[in-house]
Amino acid sequence: MTASLSLATADLNAAATQETAPQMTLPTPQALKRQCPLGTTLSDRVDAQRQQIRDILEGRDDRLLAVVGPCSIHDPRSALEYARRLASLADSIRDRVLVVMRVYVEKPRTTVGWKGLAYDPDLDGKGDMARGLELSRQLMREIVELGLPVATEILQPMIAPYLEDLLAWVAIGARTTESQLHREMASGIGAVVGFKNATSGDVQVALDAMRSAAHPHQHFAVGEQGQPVMRETAGNPYTHVVLRGGHGEPNYGVDAVAAARKALIGTGLPPRLMVDCSHANARKDHRRQSEVLLEVLAQRLAGDTSLIGVMLESHLNEGKQPLEPGKLRYGVSVTDACIGWETTEHLLSLAAERLAQQG
Numbered sequence: 001m002t003a004s005l006s007l008a009t010a011d012l013n014a015a016a017t018q019e020t021a022p023q024m025t026l027p028t029p030q031a032l033k034r035q036c037p038l039g040t041t042l043s044d045r046v047d048a049q050r051q052q053i054r055d056i057l058e059g060r061d062d063r064l065l066a067v068v069g070p071c072s073i074h075d076p077r078s079a080l081e082y083a084r085r086l087a088s089l090a091d092s093i094r095d096r097v098l099v100v101m102r103v104y105v106e107k108p109r110t111t112v113g114w115k116g117l118a119y120d121p122d123l124d125g126k127g128d129m130a131r132g133l134e135l136s137r138q139l140m141r142e143i144v145e146l147g148l149p150v151a152t153e154i155l156q157p158m159i160a161p162y163l164e165d166l167l168a169w170v171a172i173g174a175r176t177t178e179s180q181l182h183r184e185m186a187s188g189i190g191a192v193v194g195f196k197n198a199t200s201g202d203v204q205v206a207l208d209a210m211r212s213a214a215h216p217h218q219h220f221a222v223g224e225q226g227q228p229v230m231r232e233t234a235g236n237p238y239t240h241v242v243l244r245g246g247h248g249e250p251n252y253g254v255d256a257v258a259a260a261r262k263a264l265i266g267t268g269l270p271p272r273l274m275v276d277c278s279h280a281n282a283r284k285d286h287r288r289q290s291e292v293l294l295e296v297l298a299q300r301l302a303g304d305t306s307l308i309g310v311m312l313e314s315h316l317n318e319g320k321q322p323l324e325p326g327k328l329r330y331g332v333s334v335t336d337a338c339i340g341w342e343t344t345e346h347l348l349s350l351a352a353e354r355l356a357q358q359g
């Protein structure tokens with residue numbers, strides 16, 4: 001009796017806390033899209049970008065897919081400057097490399113930290129998700145207008161309907177590849193999806209994710225008018241694994257790549273691998289991304305066609321900086337350290353050159 005009474009009191013307290021907890025009403029996906037519409041021309045462009053990536057996945061296009069850009073977007077102005085430079089570089093190497101820009105507006109954190117533009121666009125910890133969503137959508141739209149395909153990690157499945165129409169490529173991160181919610185979401189989106197291996201280095205979870213995402217699902221979701229809906233998905237066959245290393249141990253070497261390829265084939269999945277040159281593959285040292293990229297290129301030039309793509313974390317300027325509002329240096333990452341623009345330009349041009357030499 002005493003136990004159930006105290007439980008009931010605890011329930012009431014919890015309910016009271018929830019009711020008084022501050023909350024902000026967000027625009028519906030439909031309202032945000034009306035405010036920042038994509039339009040037919042850009043929507044057709046995104047379709048064409050997705051098709052190009054699918055063609056790479058299916059071997060109809062032998063270009064290297066390169067998902068390149070800042071670890072996170074914290075300042076739309078520097079992101080746009082970066083996008084302009086990248087668009088011009090992408091154009092100059094388009095015969096050999098399909099460049100897609102990382103426009104990451106959500107960051108998964110190991111414990112706590114700034115969670116990205118969509119959450120806290122003023123970088124002051126107050127959070128303004130309505131503005132965060134608006135800025136994220138506007139920025140992605142501008143980047144599509146520049147002609148670059150947009151990539152992002154979808155961390156919060158609720159965000160998908162706000163941005164999905166702009167995205168050519170989506171990452172499900174190392175911390176969420178095992179999540180059924182993310183797999184369900186991936187099964188219903190038009191973008192190509194890359195599933196990272198787990199932070200532990202476990203690649204099997206990414207294979208399981210590909211199988212799950214390829215399957216039709218019925219799942220809980222938010223509708224265009226913000227209403228709860230049951231969504232029925234058709235299944236997304238356009239997915240692949242992203243090798244990002246785990247617990248400080250890289251997995252981009254010949255043996256690790258061969259093991260992942262064998263596991264994919266053994267499971268009846270298409271052998272498609274992207275190597276993330278950053279994160280544990282670079283042992284969290286951004287300068288090592290160059291050597292990772294060169295090794296992956298060498299494997300590809302030696303005939304490994306399962307290596308369909310690479311990922312680079314890159315910004316205008318090298319390194320990273322602490323998030324101290326008022327003291328931020330322009331074009332420097334506030335999350336993981338990135339390579340700078342000159343290195344990015346050099347590496348991507350070199351990749352294009354070597355691939356061209358192969359014929």
Ligand SMILES: O=C[C@H](O)[C@H](O)COP(=O)(O)O
Pocket residue numbers: 071107108109110111112113279335336
């Ligand atoms: O790519 C980004 C980070 O590695 C990831 O978001 C985790 O960051 P954290 O360990 O700094 O929280």
Ligand SMILES: C=C(OP(=O)(O)O)C(=O)O
Pocket residue numbers: 071104108153172173174175196244276279
């Ligand atoms: C968070 C990221 O990667 P991972 O999920 O591999 O840690 C990222 O690419 O920004």
